Amino acid sequence: MGRAPCCDKTKVKRGPWSPEEDAILRNYIEKYGTGGNWIALPRKAGLKRCGKSCRLRWLNYLRPDIKHGGFTDEEDSIILTLHSNIGSRWSVIASHLPGRTDNDVKNHWNTKLKKKLSAVNATNPTTVIPIVDSNSNNFTSNPSAFTLATSFNKPQPDCYGNSTYPIVGSDAPVQYSSMDHMVLGYSMTEVVPDLLYDSSSTDQFSLPELFEVQENSTLQKNGFTTSSSQEISSLSPSCSLAKSYSSWNDNLFGEEVGFFVELESRSSNYNLVQSAQQEEKVSNEVEGSCLPIYSYPTASFFDQMSDNILPPQGHHQTAFPILD
DNA sequence: AAGTGCATCAACCGCCCTAAA
DNA sequence: TTTTAGGGCGGTTGATGCACT
Known part of the structure; x- marks a missing residue:
């Protein structure tokens, strides 16, 4: 009927x-x-x-309370980031933009941002996530609080049917060449923005600090669990090359729903990224989707930058500013 | 000045979800 | 438990205005 x-x-x-x-x-x-x-x-x-x-x-x-008129660069950035993470859930995206409606966001995406993104992807196949200090909007080397300031490429379903998000340079190992450290993040669920976004601030979220952890031990702090490399090698074979491993749990079920891996060895980064992806793809067959959400260089990388080492080839210059 | 193509955006369509009957 | 109505949402359409020839 x-x-x-x-x-x-x-x-x-x-x-x-x-x-x-x-x-x-x-x-x-x-x-x-x-x-x-x-x-x-x-x-x-x-x-x-x-x-x-x-x-x-x-x-x-x-x-x-409707906001009319053109979108700001900051609003564009939020839309691009959220769209990359959650797709065309316009009402959810609009809820992060005070005064904007889902219809507005949708129209803006279809008429402006989609083309903008295509143009960027055409000229630069890998997308780097600029790291912006959540308070001052200046670039920062502080890894504990960031705002995602640009987009990921549109995720494409892989052979397992899971959408995975591009990781910086994941298809081009040479792009890691000047990084001694970087952090790789994964979320096991599709609720990344809701999980990570601070509800009192629409465009910020906290990452786990990179705690110093004793060998063969695990530290719990601020809702994150961080393990040493020795400890995590028993948790996850693909992480055996990592310096540390931080994870967070689902509030309802207490299950691990996301993690960050701090990588140390520049020569092994690429293999580690690949093996981590591969392992998670396999586990996805049981567990569901696993989304690598982003990666970012750690403070030591910025220390190198301050010595005028050039950014890795293929990265946006603006993603890795020279610090004072 | 007229015609054409394109961009924009308000509005509609139809489906899904949920709560109430 | 099933049916129904209303709200919400994403996809799509069509009117309008602008730029270009």
């Missing part, structure tokens, strides 16, 4: 809203609210419109 339409389309007005209709709807909602029933609202307000049309008009245009 087909679903009954919400209204008789032959008896309602369609198409663009007139200023008079806008005024009627605005005045009614400001005076009486929506009453929790959009279908009944147009009749009560005296509008010959479908309730869904009224809802859309209010939410996307008439609402007083």
